[in-house]
Amino acid sequence: MKYELQPTLPPPANMIGVIGWLRKNLFNGPVNSIATIVVGYFLISFLVPTIQWIFIDSDWVGDSRDACTSGGACWVFIANRLDQFLYGFYPEAEHWRVQIAFIILIGSIIWLVLPKTPKKGLVATLLLVVYPVVAFFLLYGNAFGLTRVETHLWGGLSLTLVLAVVGIVASLPLGILLALGRQSDMPIVKSVCVIFIEIWRGVPLITVLFMASVMLPLFFPEGMSFDKLLRALIGITLFQSAYMAEVIRGGLQAIPKGQYEAADALGLGYWQKMILIIMPQALKLMIPGIVNTFIALFKDTSLVLIIGLFDVLAIGQAANQDPEWIGYSTESYLFVALLFWMFCFSMSRYSQHLEKALNTGHGNRA
């Protein structure tokens, strides 16, 4: 007699394939089935008309509001003002300067983000130290044969980027000093840093901007007047450095105490210890936190419209007031929201990726 294994039966038809997936993920139990139906109904009744309004019923080409006849979104409005959304009131003949500054920025960021590019340290240093100077002369001009473009003409997405990048780059060194000061043994240094950090973290950015625009001119001798943009930048930098200091302190505290002690045992001085031993390790841990503060700052730059600067949201807001295009504010808000969303979402994805990639188990809680 010969014994033979029966061939395995295929799984029941309702456990595999599309039906199986549906049963497992959407309809596994009465509560879940009801939830699926409710959420599904809501999504369909909301998303379908929205998508239709945005893509199918919309108008894309034309040069006045007469082109918007189909009843959907009027993207003609955005297309006509795209230059303003990107460059504000920057003179059109000089747009190339903004473009070059932007391309260098994006290029070096891509260089830094890609996993296998050489000389990351050099590029990062150049970006943090040399690039701001180059970008300043490119955007402001008044040197090297470039005409001067007053800052009140700056605007749109380029102004948003200027505010965010300057805010983060300028607040980094200040934040490092504050974080080190907060961990110092010297009581006066420590309390000065703690007070500084807690004051700025405790107040809303908008009051800081008010302060920068109303109080700052009072602080300086008569005749010494500041540009409005510069005042906003000072406010943003002071505010941001407090948050940066807390991120850096988190990184410093995550370094095991043995590292500090080993550096002391080797006879390294304070700055040697910090620059050679602690900071290189801590910086790695801090990058996700820095990216997260950058995202918060990037969103917060929209507040400058309250003190009269024309960032991309303010440009949209101004465009909505244009009598020729009244009634299309939803389109401009959606467009500006999409711009912000793309930047913030990609940065937050990158920071999540970093958190995973950098998790080499060297932290305190390894």
Place this chain on the structure above:
Amino acid sequence: MSSDISNSGHKPDGSAKQKAPPVSQPKFWNDPKKRSLLFQVLLLSILGFVFYTIIDNTLTNLEQRGITTGFDFLSREAGFGIAMSLIDYTEASSYGMTFIVGLLNTILIAVLGIIAATILGFILGVARLSDNWLVAKFSALYIEVFRNIPLLLQIFFWYYAVLRTLPQPRQSIEFFGSFINNRGFIFPAPVPEAGFGWVTFGFFAAIVASWLIARWARKRQELTGQQFPVALTTIGLIIGVPLVLFLFSGMPLGLDHPELKGFNFKGGITVIPELIALWLALSIYTAAFIAETVRAGILAVSHGQTEAATALGMSKAKTLRLIVIPQALRVVIPPLTSQYLNLTKNSSLATAIGYPDLVNVFAGTTLNQTGQAIEVISMTMAVYLALSLMTSFFMNWYNARIQLSER
């Protein structure tokens, strides 16, 4: 005896009493104590100089502009109206009153926003961990969309693109005696009549009773291990007692119905559209962050805890209530408080759409009318600073209280 430690020829003399070795004095900048003293004195003097210059410049500048410093302006008559006030305020009120009105409006929007954001955030946070694919993805979509768009933009959207495009008062949308139009949301105002005091009394009596029951139930559980449904009794008492009293005292509550008179409504309670827009935007935006906090908290409870509870024979609901939530809360509450603080600070964006909060009324109109920039901005900042310090004290106290006592 040589004092040079590096001298290898030196033989330690155990019996000899160690005397303070006559070390060659280090240069004073190599002595950590003296150096740190020097640093701190330097820092203090620089700070002192900076502050002195700032104050000196400010006083000169103020003098030149003819602005007198001091807080006398607070008692002067304000002379401007405020769109919404929780207390009696007229144009004849003082600048000090504008501060109070603004502060109360800030507190109102903060409380309303915190309640809505917490409810929405908890639902979304739990939904994101649901095993229902559609629900989890929907929650993830919501979170990723709303937390990556600036709050100010969301406020503008709700205010200018949604609420301001609603119909005029004459074409209001009507339901259950309430109206929605571009002037806001108008609903009947409850008017307490004689005998309503009993209902109020019943409400407070129910709170006291619930507190006593909770105390008794805890004691009994500690002694005997028997549990008592405290949450259910509390809800029952707080809703039931006032309701019964309300019915028995002949429903002493009238309604003041809003009526269209001329171009606007008279009577009832009007919620201005600025408040609605700000409330929607703040709660929707903050809920996305709270949802992430809640999710992290639930994930932080290790799976072994749930499994152990199942092994002990606890039901799913009981596991959630007694095992998962208490441990998750330990992780959730500190970031949650800081989200509440963020919401309160973000409510200052009200000024962009003209909701009369502290920044709009006090740091806006009052500042412009009086020119007392220093005093006004410092008072405004002090309010927010006090709030944030109180929050961090609470957080420290809470953290210390719930700290796991590890063995």
